Amino acid sequence: MASADPKSDLRRALRAKRRALTATEQRRASARLAANLSRMRLFRVSRRIAAYLPNDGEIDPGDILERAWRMKKKVYLPVLSRLRHDRLWFAEASPGMELRPNRFGIPEPVVKASALVRAGELDLVLLPLVAFDERGNRIGMGGGFYDKSLAFLRYRTLLTKPHVIGLAHDFQRVDRLPVDPWDVRLAGVVTDEGVYTARS
Numbered sequence: 512m513a514s515a516d517p518k519s520d521l522r523r524a525l526r527a528k529r530r531a532l533t534a535t536e537q538r539r540a541s542a543r544l545a546a547n548l549s550r551m552r553l554f555r556v557s558r559r560i561a562a563y564l565p566n567d568g569e570i571d572p573g574d575i576l577e578r579a580w581r582m583k584k585k586v587y588l589p590v591l592s593r594l595r596h597d598r599l600w601f602a603e604a605s606p607g608m609e610l611r612p613n614r615f616g617i618p619e620p621v622v623k624a625s626a627l628v629r630a631g632e633l634d635l636v637l638l639p640l641v642a643f644d645e646r647g648n649r650i651g652m653g654g655g656f657y658d659k660s661l662a663f664l665r666y667r668t669l670l671t672k673p674h675v676i677g678l679a680h681d682f683q684r685v686d687r688l689p690v691d692p693w694d695v696r697l698a699g700v701v702t703d704e705g706v707y708t709a710r711s
């Protein structure tokens with residue numbers, strides 16, 4: 512059924528499409544994604560990199576995490592704030608560390624509050640998305656978590672950290688997305704098929 516929010520129909524359709532991928536398709540996409548990202552200078556020079564654990568058919572950054580650890584980079588995963596329910600913090604992750612599902616069922620590192628860092632302490636945030644366009648606009652799951660946690664970037668220059676790159680299956684690209692005032696623009700999007708660098 513069509514709804515009043517143009518974003519929600521698109522969300523539903525693309526989420527269903529990515530959930531329908533087989534495990535084999537997901538593994539192939541993950542390997543291609545890692546190959547495409549590791550060719551980027553931004554990835555090579557970044558020391559502290561946040562990614563995510565895949566949920567709902569999202570493209571799997573697992574191969575990227577492995578590569579980053581081999582390159583002696585620090586890898587971070589998002590943790591929902593227990594105090595402010597709409598904010599993300601980031602915890603350094605290591606292979607095989609203890610994880611516990613958050614309220615959406617997505618596993619999170621189990622760390623003490625003092626070990627959590629804010630987005631501004633990272634060099635590169637690789638974030639999940641539901642749809643993107645080539646101008647660097649995205650829509651996510653609808654919680655506004657990343658938009659709120661990265662809102663400070665909208666008032667700063669292009670040189671401000673972290674750099675924000677979206678990760679997606681190539682079929683999640685759409686012609687043009689509606690832009691809301693709070694949306695944080697991506698520097699680019701990397702997919703299983705290639706790299707889209709946003710030009711303003």
Ligand SMILES: Nc1nc2c(c(=O)[nH]1)N(C=O)[C@@H](CNc1ccc(C(=O)N[C@@H](CCC(=O)O)C(=O)O)cc1)CN2
Pocket residue numbers: 563564565566567569589590591599614615617639651652653654655656657
């Ligand atoms: N892998 C991954 N981790 C992430 C995010 C993400 O999008 N992907 N997030 C990015 O923000 C944060 C969590 N935000 C999320 C927001 C909504 C749903 C979700 O599945 N919503 C369900 C309703 C679930 C419920 O209410 O219990 C839905 O819309 O069907 C999941 C994660 C932090 N970690």
Ligand SMILES: Nc1ncnc2c1ncn2[C@@H]1O[C@H](COP(=O)(O)OP(=O)(O)OP(=O)(O)O)[C@@H](O)[C@H]1O
Pocket residue numbers: 649650651652653654655656657658659662691693694
């Ligand atoms: N910086 C902000 N300050 C206050 N509210 C915000 C901010 N960013 C987003 N929101 C609110 O969050 C809600 C969800 O926004 P939106 O639909 O754009 O999320 P999304 O981009 O799909 O989610 P996410 O960022 O978690 O991937 C909106 O109702 C919006 O009002």
